[in-house]
Amino acid sequence: xxxxxxxxxxxxxxxxxxxxxxxxxxxxxxxxxxxxxxxxxxxxxxxxxxxxxxxxxxxxxxxxxxxxxxxxxxxxxxxxxxxxxxxxxxxxxxxxxxxxxxxxxxxxxxxxxxxxxxxxxxxxxxxxxxxxxxxxxxxxxxxxxxxxxxxxxxxxxxxxxxxxxxxxxxxxxxxxxxxxxxxxxxxxxxxxxxxxxxxxxxxxxxxxxxxxxxxxxxxxxxxxxxxxxxxxxxxxxxxxxxxxxxxxxxxxxxxxxxxxxxxxxxxxxxxxxxxxxxxxxxxxxxxxxxxxxxxxxxxxxxxxxxxxxxxxxxxxxxxxxxxxxxxxxxxxxxxxxxxxxxxxxxxxxxxxxxxxxxxxxxxxxxxxxxxxxxxxxxxxxxxxxxxxxxxxxxxxxxxxxxxxxxxxxxxxxxxxxxxxxxxxxxxxxxxxxxxxxxxxxxxxxxxxxxxxxxxxxxxxxxxxxxxxxxxxxxxxxxxxxxxxxxxxxxxxxxxxxxxxxxxxxxxxxxxxxxxxxxxxxxxxxxxxxxxxxxxxxxxxxxxxxxxxxxxxxxxxxxxxxxxxxxxxxxxxxxxx
Numbered sequence: 001x002x003x004x005x006x007x008x009x010x011x012x013x014x015x016x017x018x019x020x021x022x023x024x025x026x027x028x029x030x031x032x033x034x035x036x037x038x039x040x041x042x043x044x045x046x047x048x049x050x051x052x053x054x055x056x057x058x059x060x061x062x063x064x065x066x067x068x069x070x071x072x073x074x075x076x077x078x079x080x081x082x083x084x085x086x087x088x089x090x091x092x093x094x095x096x097x098x099x100x101x102x103x104x105x106x107x108x109x110x111x112x113x114x115x116x117x118x119x120x121x122x123x124x125x126x127x128x129x130x131x132x133x134x135x136x137x138x139x140x141x142x143x144x145x146x147x148x149x150x151x152x153x154x155x156x157x158x159x160x161x162x163x164x165x166x167x168x169x170x171x172x173x174x175x176x177x178x179x180x181x182x183x184x185x186x187x188x189x190x191x192x193x194x195x196x197x198x199x200x201x202x203x204x205x206x207x208x209x210x211x212x213x214x215x216x217x218x219x220x221x222x223x224x225x226x227x228x229x230x231x232x233x234x235x236x237x238x239x240x241x242x243x244x245x246x247x248x249x250x251x252x253x254x255x256x257x258x259x260x261x262x263x264x265x266x267x268x269x270x271x272x273x274x275x276x277x278x279x280x281x282x283x284x285x286x287x288x289x290x291x292x293x294x295x296x297x298x299x300x301x302x303x304x305x306x307x308x309x310x311x312x313x314x315x316x317x318x319x320x321x322x323x324x325x326x327x328x329x330x331x332x333x334x335x336x337x338x339x340x341x342x343x344x345x346x347x348x349x350x351x352x353x354x355x356x357x358x359x360x361x362x363x364x365x366x367x368x369x370x371x372x373x374x375x376x377x378x379x380x381x382x383x384x385x386x387x388x389x390x391x392x393x394x395x396x397x398x399x400x401x402x403x404x405x406x407x408x409x410x411x412x413x414x415x416x417x418x419x420x421x422x423x424x425x426x427x428x429x430x431x432x433x434x435x436x437x438x439x440x441x442x443x444x445x446x447x448x449x450x451x452x453x454x455x456x457x458x459x460x461x462x463x464x465x466x467x468x469x470x471x472x473x474x475x476x477x478x479x480x481x482x483x484x485x486x487x488x489x490x491x492x493x494x495x496x497x498x499x500x501x502x503x504x505x506x507x508x509x510x511x512x513x514x515x516x517x518x519x520x521x522x523x524x525x526x527x528x529x530x531x532x533x534x535x536x537x538x539x540x541x542x543x544x545x546x547x548x549x550x551x552x553x554x555x556x557x558x559x560x561x562x563x564x565x566x567x568x569x570x571x572x573x574x575x576x
Contacts, residue, residue, distance in 0.1 A: 007220040011192055015073045016058055019051050020188050020216055021180035028175070029059055030072045038063065039173040041145050041154040043130075045161040046177025049215030055177075056126045056155040060084075060092045063153070064120035080120040091117045091124065098129040106137045110144045113152050122153050130156040131163035138165045145171050179214025182206065182307045188216065189223055193234065198227055200234035206309045207239045246278050248312070251290035252319060258331070258359050259322055266356045270349075280352040281342045288335040294320040295328045330362045457527040461493050467525045471518060482514045489538060497531045502538040509535035 013019045016026040032038050042059070044052040062068065066078040074081050083089040095109060109125065117123045127133075133141070145154060145168065156172060158164060186202070186209040193200040208226070212219035222243070223234075230238040240247055250273060257265040273283050296302045297316045306313060338355035345351035472487040489502035499522070503509050515533065523529045557563050566572075 007192055007196075007224050008217045011188075011195075011220065013051070013054055013058065014076075016055075016062070017071065017073065019055060019058070021184045022051050022055065022177055025055065025175050025177065029055070033063060033068075033072055038153065040148050040152070041172040042156065043161070043164075043169065043172035043174045044155065044157045044177060045174065046159070047179055047214060048159055049212075049217030049219075050177045050180055051216070052157040052177055053126070053128055055175075056157055057092075059155065060122075060124035060126060060153070063122050063124070064089075064091055064117075066120070083119070091120045091122065092126070093124070094126045094128065096129060097127050098132045101133045101137055103134070103136045103140050106133070106140045110140070113144060113148060116149070116151055122151050124153045124155065126155045126157065128157045129159075131158040131160045135165070138168055142167055142171075180216050181214075182209045185209035185212055185214075185216055185219045186309075189219060192220065192223065196227070198232050198234055201236050202309050203236040203312065204234050204239045206307075206312075207236065207243070207245060210307055211243055211245070244278075246273065246283060246286050248290070250283075251287055252315065254287060254356075255290065255294070255319060255323075258356075259363065261360045261363060263357060263360045266360065267353065270352060270356065274349060280348045281339065284335055284339050284342065284352055284355060288332060288339060291328055291332050291335065294323060295325065295332070298325065298328075327362050331359055334358050334362070455527060455529045456497075459493075459526050459528065463526070464491055464493050464499065467522060470525070471521050475514075475517070475521075478517075479514050482508065482511060486518070494534070497528060498534050499531060500534045500536055502536050504538055506535075506537055509537075 016030055019026050042056075044056055046052055058074075061074050061081060061084045062072065064080040064084070065074040066080060067075040069075060076082075076085065080089065080091065084092060093109075093112070095105070113123070113125070115123075148154065154172075156164075156168075161169070161174075186205045189205045189208060190200065190202075193205070204226075208219055208222050211222060226234060226239055226242050229242050239245070250269060253269055254266060257263075257269065270283065274280065293306050293308070293316050296305045297313065297320050303313070306316065308316065334355060338351060342348065342351060468486070468491050472483045476483040485503060485508050486501065488504070491499050491501040494500055509515065515535075519531065519533055522531050553563070
């Protein structure tokens with residue numbers, strides 16, 4: 001029986017061209033070889049399984065090759081390349097610092113450095129997991145690393161650069177290896193699958209690549225594991241079963257049920273997930289990521305952040321068109337809150353079900369918010385006077401060309417909730433978030449408003465003060481801080497019905513919703529639609545505060561001069 005070799009070793013790159021996802025580093029090393037600018041020591045750092053040791057071996061093999069190709073790749077035919085391929089090279093030495101981390105190990109290495117190479121140009125020492133060396137071993141290595149013989153090259157590899165002494169780092173050229181992209185890993189897995197005669201689905205390879213978290217070696221190990229389970233056919237279903245991954249179909253179904261507000265269907269889907277052996281936190285974490293993907297794909301600039309196959313991206317795009325950004329923000333916030341509190345919950349399943357209950361209300365909550373933005377509330381005054389027309393007490397009818405008064409949010413909500421009717425056998429749903437946002441945008445963009453018929457009623461400063469006081473009192477329940485800020489100063493009536501009012505800071509004057517409500521109130525109560533507001537930031541005069549006892553006495557004497565007479569009459573001396 002043929003001896004099995006794992007894919008991570010069988011398909012280990014042998015040339016710079018075969019290295020996956022590290023083009024910047026391989027190009028730099030090839031240019032250094034071409035221009036004969038090789039450093040005496042290199043430090044390769046980065047996450048696991050991204051090609052640090054592989055690049056170190058390729059570099060060592062390449063600089064000792066006697067017949068480099070035009071692309072600066074080893075020829076694999078000379079004596080040096082042949083001995084390296086057979087693991088019999090006397091010029092390339094590998095040391096595992098995890099198990100050889102003492103001072104004696106480094107001293108033996110230093111003794112070997114003194115012997116020049118017999119074949120080839122360089123003696124190369126590859127020290128893997130170099131951060132495991134003891135401090136004494138690092139110190140014993142410093143002098144040799146700083147001034148090695150011309151034929152000696154050191155390549156250090158580590159996953160934890162911060163554990164290496166700064167004196168070592170300063171003597172090396174540092175190359176930071178990055179995590180390999182999901183697309184690059186999936187493409188390389190496809191290449192391996194074709195060479196091994198495995199029929200692999202694109203979705204399956206993408207799931208393996210995502211699970212590898214940027215490490216190609218982990219991806220190849222997972223590939224071997226699943227091939228052993230499924231044989232020559234690698235399907236998406238086999239991958240999620242073997243890796244215990246929740247099928248993304250569940251998340252699409254859950255999102256559809258959330259948008260419909262179908263809580264019963266949500267409970268059934270979640271119960272099926274629990275029966276399949278998945279943890280509740282695993283589900284809610286995956287749902288959060290699914291909602292994040294729907295949010296990411298809405299903007300063309302962030303599509304690159306979505307790690308999925310092309311066909312899956314199309315499904316995300318189709319579902320994202322049915323949702324609005326505010327809904328996704330609110331849903332992600334709810335999922336994140338329940339994910340954080342999952343471990344402290346006594347009833348885990350009920351905890352997730354409560355989260356699903358809240359998620360079904362996201363659409364309704366967002367609709368109310370949009371309606372409130374479209375129609376901000378205007379406070380009513382106490383004993384609001386009514387107009388008398390034709391002997392009947394009623395509200396003044398709107399004139400032609402004059403905008404109708406805004407309705408209260410409660411009335412709008414009641415009106416919108418009753419819009420459900422039957423038409424051609426199909427029911428029309430209540431107002432949607434998109435309709436509310438479009439209405440808000442339409443109102444904002446509509447800059448050309450019909451001119452109001454001027455209504456001018458003269459009023460004096462006393463009448464203005466009275467109405468101003470009524471507004472601040474009645475508006476306190478709606479916006480307490482805004483009402484208190486206005487009540488601190490009295491307004492001043494200027495010419496052309498301009499009302500100047502003071503504020504402590506400009507942020508109060510820029511509060512468009514509350515300022516607009518105040519302007520509408522003044523126009524209505526003063527029966528004058530030509531009123532304009534002119535905010536002024538109040539000057540804050542800094543008063544000197546008495547700190548010492550003498551300063552306190554002097555301040556009190558200014559207010560109460562009799563204190564000086566009392567002091568002199570009692571013949572008191574101030575001890576300060």
